[in-house]
Amino acid sequence: MALLAARLRRRPLLTSASIVAGLVAYESFDGAAPALGIFRSTRAVYTFALNSVDYKFSLRDHDKKTEEYYEVLSQVHLRAAKRILRLCEANRGFYTKAGQFIASLGQFPKEYVETLRVLQDQAQAWPYRAIKQVFLEEFGRTPGDMFHEFDEKPLAAASLAQVHHAWLSENEEVAVKVQYPGLQRQFEIDISTMAFLSKCVAWLFPDYQFEWLVPEFEKNLLSELDFAREARSAERATANFANKKEVKIPSVFWDYTTNRVLTMQFMHGSKVDDVESMEKAGIDSKQVSRVLLEIFAEMIFCHGVVHGDPHPGNILVSHNPARGSKHNFHIVILDHGLYRELDENFRRNFCNLWKAMITSDPAEMEKSGLQLGAGEYSRFLPVILTGRTLDSKSGLGKGMSPEERTRLRDEVRKFSMGDISYFMEGLSRDFLIVLRTDGLLRSIVHKLGAPRRLRLETYARYALLGRAMHKRGKPGFREQGIVLYSRSLVEYAYLRFRLVVLEYFLKADTLYSLILGYLNRFLPMSKVPT
Numbered sequence: 001m002a003l004l005a006a007r008l009r010r011r012p013l014l015t016s017a018s019i020v021a022g023l024v025a026y027e028s029f030d031g032a033a034p035a036l037g038i039f040r041s042t043r044a045v046y047t048f049a050l051n052s053v054d055y056k057f058s059l060r061d062h063d064k065k066t067e068e069y070y071e072v073l074s075q076v077h078l079r080a081a082k083r084i085l086r087l088c089e090a091n092r093g094f095y096t097k098a099g100q101f102i103a104s105l106g107q108f109p110k111e112y113v114e115t116l117r118v119l120q121d122q123a124q125a126w127p128y129r130a131i132k133q134v135f136l137e138e139f140g141r142t143p144g145d146m147f148h149e150f151d152e153k154p155l156a157a158a159s160l161a162q163v164h165h166a167w168l169s170e171n172e173e174v175a176v177k178v179q180y181p182g183l184q185r186q187f188e189i190d191i192s193t194m195a196f197l198s199k200c201v202a203w204l205f206p207d208y209q210f211e212w213l214v215p216e217f218e219k220n221l222l223s224e225l226d227f228a229r230e231a232r233s234a235e236r237a238t239a240n241f242a243n244k245k246e247v248k249i250p251s252v253f254w255d256y257t258t259n260r261v262l263t264m265q266f267m268h269g270s271k272v273d274d275v276e277s278m279e280k281a282g283i284d285s286k287q288v289s290r291v292l293l294e295i296f297a298e299m300i301f302c303h304g305v306v307h308g309d310p311h312p313g314n315i316l317v318s319h320n321p322a323r324g325s326k327h328n329f330h331i332v333i334l335d336h337g338l339y340r341e342l343d344e345n346f347r348r349n350f351c352n353l354w355k356a357m358i359t360s361d362p363a364e365m366e367k368s369g370l371q372l373g374a375g376e377y378s379r380f381l382p383v384i385l386t387g388r389t390l391d392s393k394s395g396l397g398k399g400m401s402p403e404e405r406t407r408l409r410d411e412v413r414k415f416s417m418g419d420i421s422y423f424m425e426g427l428s429r430d431f432l433i434v435l436r437t438d439g440l441l442r443s444i445v446h447k448l449g450a451p452r453r454l455r456l457e458t459y460a461r462y463a464l465l466g467r468a469m470h471k472r473g474k475p476g477f478r479e480q481g482i483v484l485y486s487r488s489l490v491e492y493a494y495l496r497f498r499l500v501v502l503e504y505f506l507k508a509d510t511l512y513s514l515i516l517g518y519l520n521r522f523l524p525m526s527k528v529p530t
Contacts, residue, residue: 040091040186041193047087048197051080052204077111085115093183094190094221096123096159101217104436105424120311125157131164131178138258143176146256150176156313160224165266173266174253183225191218209421216429220308224337227262233336234264240303246291248318248330267332269316273447281319283329288317289450291331293458296441300434301354301459301466304347308338308433310440340433346372347466350434354463357382358456360390373427385438386456 058076062069088099096119102108103116131152132142143150147166154162155175160183164176191214198211223229231252241247248267256263270277272292278285292315299306307314316332342350349371356365369378382390424432445455 040095041189043087043090044095044193044197047083048200051083052200054079055205074109074111077109078115081109081112081115084112085118088116088119091190092124093159093180093186097221097224098194098217100159101213101220104439105432119159121313123157123159123162125154125162126180128152130181131162134178134181134260138261147174147176158313166263168253168256174256174263175250175266176256177227177262177264179225179227179260187221187225191221207421209425212425216432220338223339226259227337228257228259230335230337231257231262231264233339236305237307237333237336237339240299240305241295244295244298246327246329246331247295248332249336250332250334267316267318267334269318269330269332271312272315272317272331273312273444274317275448278317278329281329283317283319285448286450286454287327288329288331289445289448289454290458291327291329293441293445293450293455294462295331295333296437297458297462300342300437301347301351301462302469304342304344306340306342306433306437307333307336308340308437309335310437310444312444315444340430342430342434343428346428346430350431351463351466353381354385354459355467357386357390358460358463362390365390372431374423375426377423377426384435387452 054076058072059069062072084099084102088095099116099119103113103119105113131154135141135143135146139146143152143164143166148169149167151165153164155165156163161177161179164178166174166176168174194217195211195214198214201208202211231254234249234252238249238251241249250265250267253263253265270281272288275285278288296307296310310333314333314335316334318330318332319328320330321328349368352364353368353372355361356368365381366378369375369381372381374381379390382388442455
């Protein structure tokens with residue numbers, strides 16, 4: 001009976017969702033059959049309605065200042081995230097991409113991030129007949145006509161496209177990325193639905209102001225849907241890393257490439273987080289971490305052109321036993337669809353911010369934070385980016401002490417979702433893509449077992465080099481002159497010296513405190529000076 005009652009209560013909700021979805025689809029109708037769009041929009045509106053009711057009624061009797069409120073809120077977050085996961089799995093395409101986008105933003109509640117993270121490796125391939133149709137529309141020929149050999153079974157599938165293994169000749173392997181059919185038609189309806197729902201969220205829950213996310217997501221999608229643009233980004237990255245022998249980026253075959261089909265050199269290797277394969281090949285995973293961090297630090301701080309989706313499926317490690325090479329591996333960077341060209345002012349301010357954080361300079365950090373749009377929340381940037389407060393007593397890369405964690409947690413507990421959404425909306429859009437990239441890199445480096453300090457030192461070194469540069473994104477930026485490069489190395493050496501001295505005194509202070517505690521415990525009547 002209870003189940004029947006629940007179903008009956010949901011019928012009006014589903015009917016309302018269908019009507020609203022129909023209106024949204026009609027407004028976005030561009031001549032294509034809208035039926036599929038209505039079904040997709042109905043699912044989205046219905047999921048939104050269920051989540052809205054859950055939040056409203058589950059939290060209404062709880063005081064925000066109590067522990068019980070946060071426990072209930074966590075449960076509601078988890079239920080809502082699971083509903084959104086089911087929506088993404090049902091609608092696929094742009095909804096899967098939206099779920100991945102949310103999961104990559106660590107500033108969202110952890111229940112959403114952890115639940116939606118599974119979408120990163122979850123995509124269903126399309127049948128070969130659909131892929132063949134895309135080739136006919138783009139080239140007027142089938143894959144069998146164009147390639148010496150074309151594997152009809154996809155090698156990998158993602159949210160917007162799938163990749164097939166093919167051969168141009170017996171000795172020339174290629175990877176062919178094919179966009180799923182119908183995405184261009186779905187785009188308008190899906191984005192309109194997401195924009196409508198984000199406005200509804202802002203109206204029903206004033207603390208949840210995330211309308212600004214939809215235009216940012218739309219911009220990223222438009223970039224990823226243009227495969228010709230992705231090919232140009234790959235060639236630009238190749239030029240930028242021409243002097244870094246450890247980096248490999250597949251070549252583009254333009255005669256077999258359009259806006260919806262991308263053909264590139266086939267690259268062999270294992271996923272960057274596959275430590276077992278590295279051990280079998282005699283590759284040091286710590287060195288892989290070091291080179292990987294150097295590559296992306298160079299992108300962020302020096303080139304000002306950033307790969308926005310470095311998850312393990314987009315980065316390979318291949319064995320390179322060539323003599324004279326500094327390392328016995330190559331790092332292969334794939335999927336160049338989501339690149340962000342950073343504003344020059346952002347690049348310089350971000351370099352300054354990192355120098356300020358590493359040297360514990362509060363005035364410079366606040367100045368850089370304001371320039372980056374963090375406003376009054378600038379003091380939290382060191383926690384977000386380095387995992388420690390600016391005045392932390394622990395050494396670089398050691399994280400915070402239990403006391404510091406407790407103090408920070410008590411302060412953050414006072415924040416509402418309104419504070420979080422206000423903070424994120426104020427940030428430079430470049431900052432968001434850098435945060436996403438950095439978050440994915442941190443996860444990889446952690447799996448590879450590299451010390452936390454390695455990332456901080458690498459970023460500091462490239463931030464200093466970036467500060468010394470006068471031009472952004474110039475291929476072979478080290479060629480700007482030996483003086484420039486040497487100056488940054490001297491500044492970095494001085495910075496390392498300051499850090500060593502600082503950590504020496506921190507350890508001495510800790511030892512002094514331990515001795516005092518020992519004396520006070522065994523000589524309670526004595527007054528030991530502090």
